[in-house]
Amino acid sequence: MARSDRLYKRCYNDTLDLLNSGQSFRSVSDLANRLDVSRNTARRVIEALQDHEIIRPDGTNWHLIQSPSAQDYFAADAILTTDESIEAAFMEKVLAGRFDKNHRFSETALAKEFGVSNSAVREFLLRMSRFEFIKKEPQKSWILEGFSKKYAEDLHEVRSMFELRAIEKLILLPDDHRFWPMLHRMHTEHLKFVEQYKTNFNDFPALDSRFHRLLNDAADNRFFSSFQDAITLIFHYHFRWNKSDEKERNLVAAKEHLRIIEALLLKREDEALEALKVHLSSAKATLNASVNRSANTFE
Amino acid sequence: MARSDRLYKRCYNDTLDLLNSGQSFRSVSDLANRLDVSRNTARRVIEALQDHEIIRPDGTNWHLIQSPSAQDYFAADAILTTDESIEAAFMEKVLAGRFDKNHRFSETALAKEFGVSNSAVREFLLRMSRFEFIKKEPQKSWILEGFSKKYAEDLHEVRSMFELRAIEKLILLPDDHRFWPMLHRMHTEHLKFVEQYKTNFNDFPALDSRFHRLLNDAADNRFFSSFQDAITLIFHYHFRWNKSDEKERNLVAAKEHLRIIEALLLKREDEALEALKVHLSSAKATLNASVNRSANTFE
DNA sequence: TTCAAGTCTTTTATCGATTAAAGACATGAA
DNA sequence: TTCATGTCTTTAATCGATAAAAGACTTGAA
Numbered sequence: 001m002a003r004s005d006r007l008y009k010r011c012y013n014d015t016l017d018l019l020n021s022g023q024s025f026r027s028v029s030d031l032a033n034r035l036d037v038s039r040n041t042a043r044r045v046i047e048a049l050q051d052h053e054i055i056r057p058d059g060t061n062w063h064l065i066q067s068p069s070a071q072d073y074f075a076a077d078a079i080l081t082t083d084e085s086i087e088a089a090f091m092e093k094v095l096a097g098r099f100d101k102n103h104r105f106s107e108t109a110l111a112k113e114f115g116v117s118n119s120a121v122r123e124f125l126l127r128m129s130r131f132e133f134i135k136k137e138p139q140k141s142w143i144l145e146g147f148s149k150k151y152a153e154d155l156h157e158v159r160s161m162f163e164l165r166a167i168e169k170l171i172l173l174p175d176d177h178r179f180w181p182m183l184h185r186m187h188t189e190h191l192k193f194v195e196q197y198k199t200n201f202n203d204f205p206a207l208d209s210r211f212h213r214l215l216n217d218a219a220d221n222r223f224f225s226s227f228q229d230a231i232t233l234i235f236h237y238h239f240r241w242n243k244s245d246e247k248e249r250n251l252v253a254a255k256e257h258l259r260i261i262e263a264l265l266l267k268r269e270d271e272a273l274e275a276l277k278v279h280l281s282s283a284k285a286t287l288n289a290s291v292n293r294s295a296n297t298f299e
Numbered sequence: 300m301a302r303s304d305r306l307y308k309r310c311y312n313d314t315l316d317l318l319n320s321g322q323s324f325r326s327v328s329d330l331a332n333r334l335d336v337s338r339n340t341a342r343r344v345i346e347a348l349q350d351h352e353i354i355r356p357d358g359t360n361w362h363l364i365q366s367p368s369a370q371d372y373f374a375a376d377a378i379l380t381t382d383e384s385i386e387a388a389f390m391e392k393v394l395a396g397r398f399d400k401n402h403r404f405s406e407t408a409l410a411k412e413f414g415v416s417n418s419a420v421r422e423f424l425l426r427m428s429r430f431e432f433i434k435k436e437p438q439k440s441w442i443l444e445g446f447s448k449k450y451a452e453d454l455h456e457v458r459s460m461f462e463l464r465a466i467e468k469l470i471l472l473p474d475d476h477r478f479w480p481m482l483h484r485m486h487t488e489h490l491k492f493v494e495q496y497k498t499n500f501n502d503f504p505a506l507d508s509r510f511h512r513l514l515n516d517a518a519d520n521r522f523f524s525s526f527q528d529a530i531t532l533i534f535h536y537h538f539r540w541n542k543s544d545e546k547e548r549n550l551v552a553a554k555e556h557l558r559i560i561e562a563l564l565l566k567r568e569d570e571a572l573e574a575l576k577v578h579l580s581s582a583k584a585t586l587n588a589s590v591n592r593s594a595n596t597f598e
Numbered sequence: 599t600t601c602a603a604g605t606c607t608t609t610t611a612t613c614g615a616t617t618a619a620a621g622a623c624a625t626g627a628a
Numbered sequence: 629t630t631c632a633t634g635t636c637t638t639t640a641a642t643c644g645a646t647a648a649a650a651g652a653c654t655t656g657a658a
Contacts (some may be wrong), residue, residue, distance in 0.1 A: 002616040003641040007438065029632055037438075038620045039633080081437070082642070099571060106609055115645045119418060120608085130429035132521045138380070139306065139336075139610070139649060151521075158522045162462050222431045222450075223457045223526075301646040302611040328602055337650045338603080405639055414612045422639085438619060438640070511610070 010079040011035050011045045016054070016068045024061040082116055086124045089114045091233075093130055094133075094144065095241040103144040133228045147234070147291045155234065156284045160277070162227055163212070166219035167260075171269045179218040180265075186211060187261045190254055197251050203238045204250035211257050235287070242290035249286060256282065309378040310334050310344045313453070315367045323360040381415055385423045388413045390536040393443065402443040430529045446533070446590045454533065455583045459576070461526055462511070465518035466559075466575055469569045478517040479564075484559045485510055489553055496550050503549035504538045510556050534586070541589035548585060555581065 014035055018025070025031040032042035046062070049182045054072060055062050077085070090110070099105060111121040125142060129135055133151055136142045145151065171181050193200060193207060209232045216224040239246075256279035263272035313334055317324070324330040331341035345361070348354045353371060354361050376384070389409070398404060410420045424441060428434055432450055435441045444450065472478050492499060492506060508531045515523040538545075555578035562571035 002643060003618045005618055007619070041619060043633090044618095082495065098620090108609060118610090119644090120642060121643095123422065123425060126425045127428075129426075130525075132525055136610095141609070142648085154520045154522055157520055165456075165460065212415075221453045221456055223453055226429075226431055227522075251658060301613060302648045304648060306649070326602060339651090340649060342603090343648095409641055417640090418614090419612060422611095435640095440620090440639070 004082065006079055006081055007037065007045055008041055009074040011037055011041055012048060013073050013079060015045050015049065016073060019055065019062070019064045020068060024063060026060055029231075038161065053185065060233060069265075071252050082120050083127075084123055086114055086116060086121060087128075090128075091126070091237040094146065095237055099144050099146075105144060106141050130226075131233065142145050149288065149291060155231070155281065155287075158227060159231060160280050162219075162221075162224045163215055163276055163280065164273060165192050166215045166224060167264070167272050168269065169219045170215065170264060171267055171272070173218065177218075179214075182214060182218075183261060183264060186214060187258070190261065194251065194254050194258070197247065197254065201250045204254065205236060208235070208253060208257075211261075235243045235283075237288040238287060242267050242293050252282065253279065253286075301382065305378055305380055306336065307343055308373040310340055311347060312372050312378060312399050312556060314344050314348065315372060318354065318361070318363045319367060323362065325359055327426055340417055345390055381419045382423055382426075384422060385413055386427075389423070389427075390532075394536055398443050398445075403440050403446065405440050405441060428497060429525075430532065446537075448587065448590060451492060451583065451590050452531070454586075455579065457526060458530060459579050461518075461520075461523045462575055462579065463572060465514045465523060466563070466571050467568065468518045469514065469563060470571070472517065475520055476517075478513075481517075482560060482563060482589040486557070486564065488498065489557050489560065493550065493553050493557070496546065496553065500546045500549045503553065504535060507534070507552060507556075510560075534582075537586060537589040542593050543588075551581065552578065552585075 015031065017024075018034065025034060028039050028043050028046060031037045035042060035045075046055070054065060054068060054074070056065055078087070093099065094254065107118055107125065108119050112117045114121065125134060125136075132154075133145050133147060134142055135145060145197070170179065189207060190211075193203065197204075209228075212231065213228050216228045256275065259275040260272055260279060263269075265277055314324075314330065317333065324333060327338050327342050327345060331343065333339045334341060334344075345354070351371070353364060353366055353367060379387070392398065406417055406420050406424065410417045413420065424433060424435075431453075432444050432446060433441055434444060469478065488506060489510075490501065496503075508527075511530065512524070512527050515527045555574065558574040559571055559578060562568075562574055
């Protein structure tokens with residue numbers, strides 16, 4: 001087996017969704033643009049959909065012959081890239097504590113366990129190692145340093161430094177900078193979330209991540225943005241893993257965000273910094289609580 | 300061809316050096332310990348050296364039959380790991396500006412150019428990408444963001460934040476912490492360097508890197524230490540590339556280090572912070588000068 | 599006990615091959 | 629012009645195989 005055609009499958013599903021939502025596309029090129037893939041891939045999708053008699057050309061547009069049912073779609077796990085599925089499997093294994101006590105693990109063993117090749121695992125681990133919770137020395141096996149308390153502290157320290165600095169830089173941005181309208185939209189979204197949190201509380205992690213990313217990106221330092229990737233990953237999996245007090249926690253955090261946003265919009269630096277500190281320490285508390293739950297939380 | 304035996308060759312050379320410097324080893328295990336490799340590798344070295352009639356057992360120790368000459372050693376480029384040689388070739392290519400104007404490049408092309416496999420290049424690039432000067436999106440080719448002025452600024456900003464924070468943390472370390480004797484030794488080494496800088500100015504980059512690493516490691520945050528890897532790499536290659544004013548520059552920097560060290564030893568926090576700021580901005584100026592020289596220095 | 603050696607097993611480093619997807623080029627219609 | 633298409637070439641994602649090095653087990657000597 002060589003390279004998988006998961007992208008094609010994902011596009012196939014996305015195209016069904018597109019058509020099902022009442023939209024359409026004019027040409028192969030048009031679909032390729034919409035899906036942000038090459039024309040070859042788009043063409044393959046269209047041909048397959050025609051072959052399966054799911055769509056048909058209709059004047060200048062393509063249309064569904066009838067609404068697609070669940071079995072017209074590729075299965076959810078068929079559209080993950082190898083890397084995505086390794087990530088999910090690995091993080092689940094970490095959080096569930098299914099690693100040896102000595103925290104050493106081998107590429108080969110993981111590859112076998114996850115049903116992928118050696119190289120795929122290796123490359124995943126290399127990419128992952130920038131988050132500093134796994135590491136290896138040449139010629140030796142990997143070590144899981146795990147989500148220890150210390151890890152949470154290190155993460156928090158750097159995160160605080162970066163985000164506090166970000167606030168200081170943001171306050172100085174000129175009034176016509178594109179950051180301000182984006183922050184406004186963020187404000188609106190948060191208000192909406194707070195209003196509807198009882199039903200939509202699941203949306204918070206994504207909102208949270210977008211909010212912090214906005215701050216970091218606007219601070220215009222690539223290392224800040226890159227660090228935000230680590231934060232997003234860690235919190236993503238911890239949120240998934242630890243659902244306790246989820247609703248309340250999310251509401252509190254959203255309100256903390258609002259305080260920061262409002263202080264920023266009024267350009268009250270001290271108030272914004274203060275609000276951010278409060279928020280960061282509650283985020284730290286959340287992470288700590290989750291770390292303590294996870295079985296691979298050794299010292 | 301599969302895995303190369305460069306480690307063995309390096310050990311072979313190192314063992315010759317060891318014996319040539321008058322030291323010896325008692326057993327396979329002993330040699331393995333000294334070289335920090337497995338016994339299998341150490342055994343292979345000893346057997347080869349015996350076969351080549353370069354050493355012979357002598358009671359409880361091994362001895363050289365006669366002082367080894369240059370041709371008894373493996374060539375310098377035979378003892379680099381694939382990864383090290385890719386790194387050297389890649390960085391040289393970046394600094395010499397031998398990339399296309401659009402800054403895109405392909406794994407395959409590099410692999411061909413460097414005479415190594417696709418995967419080796421790929422893994423190198425993945426590892427490198429945490430330094431944030433190359434990057435890629437899935438399904439697309441790599442982009443060299445290069446050592447722009449902006450890169451130098453981003454690097455400087457984070458570096459300053461980390462090291463200033465490090466100083467604040469170091470001042471608080473108890474008197475019996477192992478950091479203090481290490482700092483004392485560092486002090487002595489710097490005094491010695493300043494005294495002999497006219498002949499030994501080449502030693503400075505290594506000393507510089509060890510000094511900053513000491514600060515970052517003692518601050519006890521893995522992200523600080525990891526960032527220091529980036530700094531070391533960047534400065535290493537820029538120093539190599541830009542030799543102008545080398546002697547004077549190194550002397551000035553060493554004296555700046557001394558001011559920091561002395562202030563730390565006296566636990567004068569403000570003075571240490573001040574001295575560090577001075578040093579960091581001269582380091583930034585050095586890097587900037589070098590960046591301007593390098594041909595891949597686009598905006 | 600501790601250390602050393604030999605043997606066997608596991609794991610990493612490295613390669614080359616294969617297929618999906620992107621990208622480049624040429625051509626033709628609005 | 630501009631866009632859409634088809635064809636061809638290059639490149640990335642992914643795999644499995646192989647040899648070097650590490651590590652585990654066993655035995656024997658000081």
